[in-house]
Amino acid sequence: MFRELYYTFVEFLRTFGALQLFFLRLLSHSPYIIVRRFGLVVHQVHNAGALSLVIIMVCGLFVGGVLGLQGYSNLSKFNAEDAVGAVAALGLIKELGPVITALLFSGRAGTALASEIGLMKATDQLSAMEMMAISPMQRVLVPRFLGGVISMPLLAAVFTVVGLFGAHLVGVTLLGVDAGAFWAQMQNAVEPGDVYEGIIKSTVFGVVASLLAVWEGYNAIPTAEGVGRATTRTVVITAISILILDFMITAISI
Amino acid sequence: MNDATDNLIEIRDLDYTRGRRQIFRGLNITIKRGQITAIMGPSGTGKTTLLSLITRQLRPDRGSIVVDGIDVSALNQKELYRFRRRFGMLFQNGALLTDLSVFENVAFPLREHTKLPNRLIRHIVLTKLHAVGLRGAADMMPSELSGGMARRIALARAMVMDPDILIYDEPFVGLDPISMGVIVRLVRQMNDALGISSILVSHDVQEIAAVADCSYLIADGKVAASGSPDELSNTSSEVVKQFMHGMADGPVAFHYAAPNYAEQLLGRDVE
Structure with missing residues (x-):
């Protein structure tokens, strides 16, 4: 039993080390791709970012709406319903925007990346590139990774803005909070530091979600079952990593 | 290009093990310039692995692979990519970018x-x-x-x-007779018209007989026989005969290694 635990631990360390090396390799190829082949990255920003916009906006609207409802019903007990704007804004900018966007991003774009790369591997497309003396790292992995890293903070920003609109819709338009108070309270409560925290979180989550998706796809066992498992693992591991990292970043920034 | 020698690829004393299975044991193959060389063998003998070794997608445990005077295992990443540009490879399912x-x-x-x-x-x-x-x-x-x-x-x-060298990995698998005929003709035409060398991995004996100049039959990690398709057909070796004539049982056994049939049916092997 201890022996098994020991081997699991060693295996975990080994995988974690390999993941870090893989990350460094991605980073080392990134400048070349950014400078010389930015078109590939733009294409992936479209795939990972633009195509995720609808789901992000719909979810943002409803999350904002819920914040408006919950904020109103709880704050009105203290006659503080005017603060619903501040509550929604802080919640969205610092926590819900980055976290939920990252979870949705991993579900929508991360799985697409992992299964695409896994299938490319299973159908020998990556080997074919290798044989054409074209590095799959540069041509396939790095652009997808960078596409995700660029998309994530932008999507989180869109999520937050639409969320605020949702909170406004519910709080002001439906429940009758004064619009001036809604925005004024928000303006007073939100500091630049809160926005930076949100930006840092969404950037870190973008790196983690894209890295894990690309990693899982690239290391998928090249069979139908293997690609399926890689896709599932992408979502599960990304979700866990993001929630742990969220806690850590919050703890540091407070 | 080094024209002094006729040998394009020389594989000497090659050993390769995957997991616990030894795939090649002292494999020796010479591929001549300008010819179509077929590598044949039953499924699972490592034909595709051999291609991966030649193009250094894999590294051998022992032995040398020299392609046109270049020792493949000594190449660094940059040289490897330059080296690979001399190859064209046709994968089993085409491997087109979807x-x-x-x-x-x-x-x-x-x-x-x-x-x-x-x-x-x-x-x-x-x-x-x-x-x-x-x-x-x-x-x-x-x-x-x-x-x-x-x-x-x-x-x-x-x-x-x-490319100088075209590699075909199982080009005939799963094709209808017309498509197969087309590919066979193309393989021959490409080789002769472009003056390149071709390596063909396959187990379709008929098609190989129609197109290859020289064939190697691999079994048990070694070359079991080599020569023109005609020479292979008329050989006395049992393994070669079984393969060339598609016999179900022979040196390559029909039954995968298993415990004694009667004892297994009676459940004695469980005890």
């Missing part, structure tokens, strides 16, 4: 490796597509192609950089 059209698939190596103007790329790609008879399919996506068509497109892509 997000690109047929035209872009064939243009892919040109766009990645050269700075040729678009008009010239178009010209080259259409020439290659015409050579495999699929100029009309240029705008199709790989998902719209039949298996035979996909393989012909992949052949056009393998040729587009004008």
Whole structure:
């Protein structure tokens, strides 16, 4: 039993080390791709970012709406319903925007990346590139990774803005909070530091979600079952990593 | 190119083990320049592995692989990529890039490796597509192609950089007789018209007999027989005979290693 635990631990360390090396390799190829082949990255920003916009906006609207409802019903007990704007804004900018966007991003774009790369591997497309003396790292992995890293903070920003609109819709338009108070309270409560925290979180989550998706796809066992498992693992591991990292970043920034 | 020698690829004393299974034990193969060399063998003998070793997608445990005077295992990453440009490889299922059209698939190596103007790329790609008879399919996506068509497109892509060596990994698997005939003819034509050398991995004895200049039969990690297809057909070796004539049982046993049948049925092997 201890022996098994020991081997699991060693295996975990080994995988974690390999993941870090893989990350460094991605980073080392990134400048070349950014400078010389930015078109590939733009294409992936479209795939990972633009195509995720609808789901992000719909979810943002409803999350904002819920914040408006919950904020109103709880704050009105203290006659503080005017603060619903501040509550929604802080919640969205610092926590819900980055976290939920990252979870949705991993579900929508991360799985697409992992299964695409896994299938490319299973159908020998990556080997074919290798044989054409074209590095799959540069041509396939790095652009997808960078596409995700660029998309994530932008999507989180869109999520937050639409969320605020949702909170406004519910709080002001439906429940009758004064619009001036809604925005004024928000303006007073939100500091630049809160926005930076949100930006840092969404950037870190973008790196983690894209890295894990690309990693899982690239290391998928090249069979139908293997690609399926890689896709599932992408979502599960990304979700866990993001929630742990969220806690850590919050703890540091407070 | 080193014209002094006729031998393009020399494999000497090659050992390779995957997991616990030893795939090659002292394998020796010589591939001659300008010929079509077939590597045959029952499924699971490591034919595709051998191709991966030649192109250094894998490294051998022992032994040397020399391609045109270059020791393959001594190459660094940059030299390896330069070395691989001399190869064109046709994968078993074509391995076309599914997000690109047929035209872009064939243009892919040109766009990645050269700075040729678009008009010239178009010209080259259409020439290659015409050579495999699929100029009309240029705008199709790989998902719209039949298996035979996909393989012909992949052949056009393998040729587009004008390689010295064309490698075919099981080019005949799963094709109807017409597509098979087309591929067989293309393999021969490409080799002779372009003056290249071809390596063909397959277990389709008939097709190989029609196209190969020289064949190697691999069994048990070694070369079991070599020579022209005719020589192999008339051999006295039991393994070769079994393979060439497709006999179900022989040195390559029909039954996979298993416990005694009667005892297993009676459940005695469980005790």
